[in-house]
Structure formats: C-alpha cells, structure tokens
Amino acid sequence: xxxxxxxxxxxxxxxxxxxxxxxxxxxxxxxxxxxxxxxxxxxxxxxxxxxxxxxxxxxxxxxxxxxxxxxxxxxxxxxxxxxxxxxxxxxxxxxxxxxxxxxxxxxxxxxxxxxxxxxxxxxxxxxxxxxxxxxxxxxxxxxxxxxxxxxxxxxxxxxxxxxxxxxxxxxxxxxxxxxxxxxxxxxxxxxxxxxxxxxxxxxxxxxxxxxxxxxxxxxxxxxxxxxxxxxxxxxxxxxxxxxxxxxxxxxxxxxxxxxxxxxxxxxxxxxxxxxxxxxxxxxxxxxxxxxxxxxxxxxxxxxxxxxxxxxxxxxxxxxxxxxxxxxxxxxxxxxxxxxxxxxxxxxxxxxxxxxxxxxxxxx
Amino acid sequence: xxxxxxxxxxxxxxxxxxxxxxxxxxxxxxxxxxxxxxxxxxxxxxxxxxxxxxxxxxxxxxxxxxxxxxxxxxxxxxxxxxxxxxxxxxxxxxxxxxxxxxxxxxxxxxxxxxxxxxxxxxxxxxxxxxxxxxxxxxxxxxxxxxxxxxxxxxxxxxxxxxxxxxxxxxxxxxxxxxxxxxxxxxxxxxxxxxxxxxxxxxxxxxxxxxxxxxxxxxxxxxxxxxxxxxxxxxxxxxxxxxxxxxxxxxxxxxxxxxxxxxxxxxxxxxxxxxxxxxxxxxxxxxxxxxxxxxxxxxxxxxxxxxxxxxxxxxxxxxxxxxxxxxxxxxxxxxxxxxxxxxxxxxxxxxxxxxxxxxxxxxx
Numbered sequence: 001x002x003x004x005x006x007x008x009x010x011x012x013x014x015x016x017x018x019x020x021x022x023x024x025x026x027x028x029x030x031x032x033x034x035x036x037x038x039x040x041x042x043x044x045x046x047x048x049x050x051x052x053x054x055x056x057x058x059x060x061x062x063x064x065x066x067x068x069x070x071x072x073x074x075x076x077x078x079x080x081x082x083x084x085x086x087x088x089x090x091x092x093x094x095x096x097x098x099x100x101x102x103x104x105x106x107x108x109x110x111x112x113x114x115x116x117x118x119x120x121x122x123x124x125x126x127x128x129x130x131x132x133x134x135x136x137x138x139x140x141x142x143x144x145x146x147x148x149x150x151x152x153x154x155x156x157x158x159x160x161x162x163x164x165x166x167x168x169x170x171x172x173x174x175x176x177x178x179x180x181x182x183x184x185x186x187x188x189x190x191x192x193x194x195x196x197x198x199x200x201x202x203x204x205x206x207x208x209x210x211x212x213x214x215x216x217x218x219x220x221x222x223x224x225x226x227x228x229x230x231x232x233x234x235x236x237x238x239x240x241x242x243x244x245x246x247x248x249x250x251x252x253x254x255x256x257x258x259x260x261x262x263x264x265x266x267x268x269x270x271x272x273x274x275x276x277x278x279x280x281x282x283x284x285x286x287x288x289x290x291x292x293x294x295x296x297x298x299x300x301x302x303x304x305x306x307x308x309x310x311x312x313x314x315x316x317x318x319x320x321x322x323x324x325x326x327x328x329x330x331x332x333x334x335x336x337x338x339x340x341x342x343x344x345x346x347x348x349x350x351x352x353x354x355x356x357x358x359x360x361x362x363x
Numbered sequence: 364x365x366x367x368x369x370x371x372x373x374x375x376x377x378x379x380x381x382x383x384x385x386x387x388x389x390x391x392x393x394x395x396x397x398x399x400x401x402x403x404x405x406x407x408x409x410x411x412x413x414x415x416x417x418x419x420x421x422x423x424x425x426x427x428x429x430x431x432x433x434x435x436x437x438x439x440x441x442x443x444x445x446x447x448x449x450x451x452x453x454x455x456x457x458x459x460x461x462x463x464x465x466x467x468x469x470x471x472x473x474x475x476x477x478x479x480x481x482x483x484x485x486x487x488x489x490x491x492x493x494x495x496x497x498x499x500x501x502x503x504x505x506x507x508x509x510x511x512x513x514x515x516x517x518x519x520x521x522x523x524x525x526x527x528x529x530x531x532x533x534x535x536x537x538x539x540x541x542x543x544x545x546x547x548x549x550x551x552x553x554x555x556x557x558x559x560x561x562x563x564x565x566x567x568x569x570x571x572x573x574x575x576x577x578x579x580x581x582x583x584x585x586x587x588x589x590x591x592x593x594x595x596x597x598x599x600x601x602x603x604x605x606x607x608x609x610x611x612x613x614x615x616x617x618x619x620x621x622x623x624x625x626x627x628x629x630x631x632x633x634x635x636x637x638x639x640x641x642x643x644x645x646x647x648x649x650x651x652x653x654x655x656x657x658x659x660x661x662x663x664x665x666x667x668x669x670x671x672x673x674x675x676x677x678x679x680x681x682x683x684x685x686x687x688x689x690x691x692x693x694x695x696x697x698x699x700x701x702x703x704x705x706x707x708x709x710x711x712x713x714x715x716x717x718x719x720x721x722x723x724x725x726x
Contacts, residue, residue: 176589183620207553253538
C-alpha cells in the first residue's frame, strides 16, 4: 500500500512527564497547504487505536479514520486548512512506543518505555508542528482520547492554539470508564502469553487482546444501536432444539464482536495498547491549574466547539457540559453541541449526517 | 452458621426444556405461615448469584439478599404472607446444578448438565410450591434474573399466580446485555484452569471468574453512582511521581472491584455461573406465545407491579415499559414504577428508601 507517512526524528533527548526517550520518532500525515503566515494549521489528535491516516490522499488513497470530515470541500476543508495528524507517541504506527527499539539498548522498550501520559503525546505533536514552522495552530482538534489530548495541548501551550474542537472527550475519565479500561488491561496482562510484557513476536497475547477489544467495543457503542442493528426479534442464531453445551457463540452480536476483535488483536501491539489505555485514565485537566475550572480558565483560546453524543456511556453528556461550561467560564466563545446520535462513544466516527454540518459550522 | 434451608428431593425424572435430570434436589427457605386456604404464598425468584436466603430468620439470623423487603411489618410482610424462595436449579447453594453429583453416574455433572433455561428454574420452584400444598400463589416475584423467571412462571403456569412483581427485569435480554454476559462467560472459559469444565476442586478457574465478576459488577452499577462513590476529584490513588510500569491498580475503583470480585470467585462454582448466565440470554417471552405481546396477553394475572431504575444499563427503562405495556394490553391491572435510583441494575438490592414504599403499596 502507498504510504503518506512522514517522520520527525527528534534530535537528542525527549523529556516526558515521567521519563526520557532518546531520539524518538513521530510519524505524521498532512493534507492541504500551509499558508505563508503558517496560520491555517489544524492539529488533529487521534483516539486510542488509529494511525495518523485520518483521511485519504494522493499518496495513500485508502479511507482514513475521519474520512468524511477532512478533505477538499469537507468540514475541515483542506482547500483552506493545512491539516496535521500525528500518530500518538506510544502507539505502534510509526511513532516510537513500547514496541519500538530503544536506540540506547538496541532492544525493544517493552515495559522500560516510560509511563505515558497524554501530555507526552501533545508535546510530541507540538514538536512536529514547530518542525513544520507552525508557532500557533488555527485549531487543535480530536475525538475521544484525541479530544482529551487536544484539550491537554491547549492547557500545556496557552496561546499556541486559537481554537479547540473537542468531540466526545472529557476533562478526565469517570470511574466507570476507568474501571472498564482497567479491566481491559488486566485481561491482556492475564493472558499467559503476555509474559510481563516480554512476549515474542510469534506468540503475543492475542487472546487477551481479543477479549479486551470486545469489552472496549461494547463500551464504544450503545445498547440502542445494537438493539437496532441486531433486532429485537432475531438475536438468537442457535437452532431450536440445539442442546450443545459448548458455550460457543449463539447470538449474532457475539459473532460480530468476534470478527472485529480478532482483526484488532492481530494488528495492534499489546504493550502499546496498555500504555495508551492507561494514559487516558491518568489524564486530569486539574493537573494544569489546581482544579478543572482553574485549568480551563487558562487556555487563552478564542473559540471552542464541544460536541457530545447523547448515547455515549464512556464520556457522557454531563462531561461535555462540564468542559463547555468550564471553557465558557474561562472567557472562551464556546459552541456546545449535544447530538442525538445512537452509536455511543463512536458516533463521531460514523454518524456523518449529524456531525458533518455541526463541525462545518464551526470551521 | 445455622441453616434455614429445606430440601425437596424430586422423585424420579425431572424434565427440562433441553434434557432430563434424575432425582434432583431443590433447596429453599420459607418465612411466615401458609394460611389454611394456601392462598397467601409469595413465590420469590433470585438473581443470578444469590442463594435462597432472601431474609434472616430464627434459624439463620444472617441478613438475606433482600433483607429490607421481607419480614414482619416489611413490604412483603411475613405476618401476612408465606414467602418461599428457591435456590435456582443450576446454582450451587443446595439445588442441583453442574457442580452436583449426577445420581446416575456418581460423577459431577459438569457440562453433562443439560442446557439450563429459566423455564427449568420456574418449573423446579413450582414443584416446591405444590409440595407445600400451594396450587396458586398470591404473587410471583423477583428482581433481575429473578424477575425474568417470575415472568416465565406466569407464562408457563397461567392462572397459577394472581399477581406478579417484576423488578429490573425484561421480556428478553438486549444484545448489549447479551454481549456483556457472553464476554463474561468467554473470560471464564479462556482461563486455562477451566479445562472445558473439568477443573479440579483445587484449581478452579478463579482468575477468569474474578475478571468476569468485575465486568459483571461494572454493568450492575451506574456511572453516576461511581462518580459519587469515588469522587470526581480523588479517584487516583497513585503517588505523584510514581513511574512504575507494573500496570498495578492505581485507582480506588480498581481496588473496590478487586476485593469484591475475589470474594465472589472464591464462592461460586464456575460452571454454575456459565449455565445461569446463559439461561438469562436464552430467555425470550415470545417463546410462550408467538410474540412478546401475545405471550404477555396470556398470563391470567390480575395485577402486576413493574419496577425499573432509570440508571439501569442492563435492563433499561424501555424494557420495563415494554413489559408494563404488554401486560396492560393483556388485561392485567399494572402499576408501573420507574424509580430515579442511582445504583443501576442493582438498585433494588440497595436503595431501600426508593423501593420499599413502592413495593409496600403493591402488597
């Protein structure tokens, strides 16, 4: 497949909140042209699992993870904006993470990779922006973990971003979301193949990853969507009179989860998953100002758009309201949009009909 | 500990929907006195995990799982009613289940136990009622799986119950709930110690059970409750500057889940858990009439009280409405109560303040 990835090789040491990396790499993709004043950049952060491939391009025509949102004439219009998306530090799609080789030891980092925080992801993308000559971005944007990281960027670098677009994100994770992610991590770690992170390439903890991903997927969607998708009248696939006790899959929803989870488990490094998952739990906007309210009062943002989905159980509407109210209290001109989208936390990736016009209005 | 359990030893064969048991046992407890006409019996079904010990008594003064609801002067008043609660067939607290010895082979049933359905649990309790001389119960009642089983009883034995109390139950499980329970079962089955159900007494799949129970518990409560319980400002327990990468527990909510899950994993038989969990998924009121509506039109009930909790994500309010509307359509005098209770699916076990007066009104 063609590759649109570019790479920033960081020279020397990269200081993280809880450690140091030596000469890490940050992978990124860009769309559109940076104007002469370098004033039209949209810095986009990703959710936990995607690469930097947010949209198709001539170099890589495969659809990106936010394809409907980014491109010529689309809400984030690449005829007007220069869009930059970095693969998260700690991930496994070109940026340095636990699966990468430590240039000092010549061995994969594994668990010697420093504890990862969203602050580190924000900082690594900031290096890319500066490398490209961007001192201030027009908008910092993202959904889910990407929305938290975008907020984190605004908190870490006051005045470096004029606008914020945060979709289905939060100032910090609720105990419910932490419990769900903690359990996913524990399931991976309890796979005997995990081997305290030292699993081989040949026998990674694929089974734990598969089960963890199923749990993740259940929380990313909503009960309403699944009731619609799988129907209320035909959810059983078992044949009548089947007395098997194998406890094999008998329901449509089980087969759906299995297929998708296997794909993910075969494509994502388990240690990277653990690090990124924990980074979401550790983020707390209050770390940047003594309290959430004080932090949100210090961004220097001009405008923000905060979007949530009514059916999101991981980052529910009240968290979007908290974020919108906090920024408003900090003097930011906030557009708050609560969309009646049925696909839960993942709605922003799927529900173009509802999200497209709203984001278009903001840009 | 003193034991209030009594046992019905079924003579000969017990026909299940999908198989047969030879001379099974059903454990039960009772409270209050059966009147001369045997007209004051309340038949109570349990959720997935409890025993028949729904309330304390002289013989067993330890608190039961619905202690606040049952007793002299309580909503289900044992000065007026004779309350009968059976340990579910397939469970492991006195009734015959997969962990019991098959009287034919002398070996534990394990996976040779026939596929279990809520119909089988209802039928086994019906045998106990008849054994006690009860031809028609005043009320059949239960919460969660117990509410589904109570409904199942009313569908299986039209005219055998005058009233129904179904709390946080459903006419069938939504795909979301099925997905959550299916994943719990898969986690248990993927524990290497499960051994296709042939685990030894010494090395049961405790780890899988522990993880599965955590997932169950997360779905039994609500995000709101946990935000209150663990606070929005103090959910992290890690020390600042802790750079450990052990991925050990760092959040209060993780420790809470761990303690409770270990207790459960050490006290519940894994195969019984699998059977009971699947029985909830397999139940569909439509099996008793061609459609849910047709089934609910055939109960012969006089009155029903349907109670739900607004924060229940497993059996959400719309399922309570479906059940209430269906019974009303079937000519039943229905009291529908949607309580603004914060503890999710488990609210009825905890929130005495909200549930007590409502159930009292019904009785």
